[in-house]
Amino acid sequence: MDHFIPSRRHFMGLLGVTAAAAFAPLRATDLQLPFDNGKRRLVEGVEGKGQMILQRTRAPLLETPFEVYDQGLITPVDRFYVRWHTASAPRQIDTPAFRVHVHGHVERELSLTLADISSLPAREITAVSQCAGNSRGFSDPRVPGAQWGNGAMGNAVWRGVSLRQVLDRAGVKAGAVAIRFRGLDAMPPQFGKSLAVDVARNDDVLLATHMNGQPLPWVHGFPLRLVVPGWFATYWVKTLSDIEVLDTEDDNYWMAKAYRIPTTPDGSTTPGAPAGATTPISTMPPRSFVTNLHDGDRLRAHSTQVIRGIAFSGKGAIARVEWSADGHAWHRCQLDSEGGKYGFRRWHAQMPVGAAGQQRLLVRATDAGGNVQPPTAGWNPGGFMRNVVESLNLVVA
């Protein structure tokens, strides 16, 4: 394996570029996301990124423009969405001094350097990172929070070491319930997320140092972030520096109060209904999108149109993607072989175009666990976990 210990000088050099770029968009144009108050700026050069939708300058919220998903299976680092809760994580990290503390209900406390972590066998996993609130702007009725379109998701190749190796070194004691992860965000209530011990011990949960072959940039959690394939990205703690084994349920704000969904089977409830029982959000239900056509596109009557897109699920590999013109008759799409069970899966199909007028296009994914996208959108007060069947209205002429 190649080792990841960037020299301090190299890293400071990188910072020089991103810090300067952070507040100096090179170009900005306007864009309208398809919901009320959806006007946003498309900016280039913020946080070292290519063209992105600016949702918030500080702490940065940057959305991936949708056309990026049509350009390849892997989302390039410089177009990958960015989501921070606070602007309190340091922009400069003294990598030789950086430590990850493993403590709590363990046999041996550990204080690991980046070199210690890099000396463990590394692996690569292609996985989708999706914000729990991706697509919140489409919630109906609307709810407060970051008003994302569909671009708070991305698919990257994550490289790192299995968390389990580190947990085994520390020796998780009997009676451990959960493992809490914290990063360097300092602003209270300090960000922290936890996973049940059996989830955290899955070999696929990584302490990642690289994405798409490059060291994680600052905005994606340099020097280390947790990668929890299949789980919403709120668990993918950035600038990870503290791993605490708990012998009780985690009662910290970000688990006990935030990022919770109703306990109903699909996590949704009726708008305006009294608040019922809630549970922390966890794995991602299936989603699929057409990427080469957009709402309102014009098609030629009596032709054949190639349709293509992406699908993913955090609850099982994608088993099938289907398209429909009416929501009743569904037609199988061809699935590409690449992608793996946690990543985007590309699909394509030939769609007959009818007579002049309107034509709808719906697309739905089913995963190996039999989870399928619902025909109507669920709703919850946090605007989380949207996964309704997407539909486009096309104009045939």
Place this chain on the structure above:
Amino acid sequence: MKASLLGFALAIAPVAVSAQGAEPPLPLTGAPPAAAVCVACHSSEMIDYQPRLTLAQWRATVLKMKTAYGAPVADKDVDDIANWLASRQVNAGQAAAGSRRLP
């Protein structure tokens, strides 16, 4: 405890805000002075990009900033800030057709 947390939150704000002034300002026309704190921890897009919210939702948001995140908002200012946040959306004519609000 709370005072020191606030000290921290506010201490970081001027650094980011002054950085070449690239953050869009929160137009404070007609705002109660207490609303100035609303851009201490995050830039104003967090407020400007919200959909049209009811007065109750704005009030809950201001209270959430105060109790969950430690925003230094006095009890007596909560309603003033919430009223201003709700009324500026109405004045801006925000929320046209298609944007259902919570019942």
